[in-house]
Amino acid sequence: MTTHEAETSSPPPPGGCPWQAAGSTPPGTPAAAPDHPATAAQRGPLPSYLPRRPAPDVVRVLAPTGDRLWLVTRFGLGREVLTSTRFSRAMAVGESAAAIHPMRPDPAALTSLDPPAHGRLRKLVNRAFAPDAVASLEGVIRRTARGLLADRHTADLVSGYAEPLSASTICQMLGVPEAEQDRFVRLANRAHGITPCSPEESESARHELRAYVGSLVELARREPGQHLLGALVLAHEQEGALDEKELLALVELLLNAGYETTIGQIGLAVLALLERPDQWREMARRPELIPGAVEELLRYAPVVPISFTRVARQDVVLGGQRIRAGESVLVSLLHANFDPEENASPEDLRTDRRTARNLTFGHGPHVCLGAQLARLQLRVALEELADSCPDLALDADPGALRWRPPEAIVRGPTSLPASW
Numbered sequence: 001m002t003t004h005e006a007e008t009s010s011p012p013p014p015g016g017c018p019w020q021a022a023g024s025t026p027p028g029t030p031a032a033a034p035d036h037p038a039t040a041a042q043r044g045p046l047p048s049y050l051p052r053r054p055a056p057d058v059v060r061v062l063a064p065t066g067d068r069l070w071l072v073t074r075f076g077l078g079r080e081v082l083t084s085t086r087f088s089r090a091m092a093v094g095e096s097a098a099a100i101h102p103m104r105p106d107p108a109a110l111t112s113l114d115p116p117a118h119g120r121l122r123k124l125v126n127r128a129f130a131p132d133a134v135a136s137l138e139g140v141i142r143r144t145a146r147g148l149l150a151d152r153h154t155a156d157l158v159s160g161y162a163e164p165l166s167a168s169t170i171c172q173m174l175g176v177p178e179a180e181q182d183r184f185v186r187l188a189n190r191a192h193g194i195t196p197c198s199p200e201e202s203e204s205a206r207h208e209l210r211a212y213v214g215s216l217v218e219l220a221r222r223e224p225g226q227h228l229l230g231a232l233v234l235a236h237e238q239e240g241a242l243d244e245k246e247l248l249a250l251v252e253l254l255l256n257a258g259y260e261t262t263i264g265q266i267g268l269a270v271l272a273l274l275e276r277p278d279q280w281r282e283m284a285r286r287p288e289l290i291p292g293a294v295e296e297l298l299r300y301a302p303v304v305p306i307s308f309t310r311v312a313r314q315d316v317v318l319g320g321q322r323i324r325a326g327e328s329v330l331v332s333l334l335h336a337n338f339d340p341e342e343n344a345s346p347e348d349l350r351t352d353r354r355t356a357r358n359l360t361f362g363h364g365p366h367v368c369l370g371a372q373l374a375r376l377q378l379r380v381a382l383e384e385l386a387d388s389c390p391d392l393a394l395d396a397d398p399g400a401l402r403w404r405p406p407e408a409i410v411r412g413p414t415s416l417p418a419s420w
């Protein structure tokens, strides 16, 4: 086994950190050991197969399923995988493809499709997530955030801030009736490991969530309303633009992707800042820094550390490695964000960094549909915190925080007790 084939099948040591330099540097890889210990925002549990830095550009890894996949760790190579038609998403969801998780993705979901089916479905939802449509939500997001912080001096910033903010935003956008929102939150929190529970309980919540989505679609059939849910039901029934399976999978994806990611990202961003109180205070004093800080926080502590899997349609040479047709490839979005060729001193959190280049929302045809919405929520969440709680401080040891399970892929602390 050469260094470039090093397999990372074992988890980092307890309390260990994939960002600490491990042993010698393989030839041809960037030598970028952090000059200070990584913060909890970077260190929280990560998938066991993510190698420590510095990592080879393209490396074979062993997933907990026992499957072997290629992992790409550089920014430029990652973008190539996410953009090139030489890699397929549809082939990656087949039963025979290597997988990182025993739960197979739904083949009817937007994320599982290649062109032209992918473009047909994406066109149906693009408009609702366009910059002007998203910008029109700022007022309501801000009022919700402000209301959540009013008249209090302590809160769990996950359950008392990020969760209700994220739930109300995505539910309003889709048109989930208010009376149905609590049920969504309860089910989604169990399904995604935000509420600590056993794998069996999570699995059963995922089934219930699917049935819940079915009932929302039935409701929208009777009363389509003016929201995205109604528009998708009409696109199915009147125009035949998508079939029943695609409709259900799309609504489920929008609800889940819109909810759990934003919670995790707000939690990670706030934690990263509170671990560097000088940066928090400076940002609270100068709120004009917040839009730039949002990009840096997305780079530094990305809530989704890895891309979905792709399968090579043909033999491809990438970063000096020959990837054979049919083999599976993942991009480490986290490693790409710390590529020293893209961002100088990547281990440093610099909220005044001018251009924080990151792959946090992916790239290419499957680039995150909700990226503008997520950026808006993160910016408003930080602006309102900075305005209402400039003296914000964490009421817990960052090393003792509880986290979502590492295999959950979407990461983040499940609780952030804070006071101001």
Ligand code: HEM
Residues within 6 Å of the ligand: 082, 110, 111, 112, 122, 253, 254, 255, 257, 258, 259, 261, 262, 265, 302, 303, 304, 306, 307, 308, 309, 333, 359, 360, 361, 362, 363, 365, 366, 367, 368, 369, 370, 371, 373, 374, 375
């Ligand atoms: C900070 C928050 C978020 C992050 C970091 C994030 C990250 C990502 C990434 C990395 C991908 C692409 C994965 C790949 O190609 O392998 C993706 C796709 C997607 N995201 Fe997000 N996401 C976030 C928030 C949201 C929100 C708020 C929504 C709203 C519904 C959303 C909806 C989607 C959808 C529908 C896709 C699939 C797009 C497609 O396949 O064409 N995401 N997201």
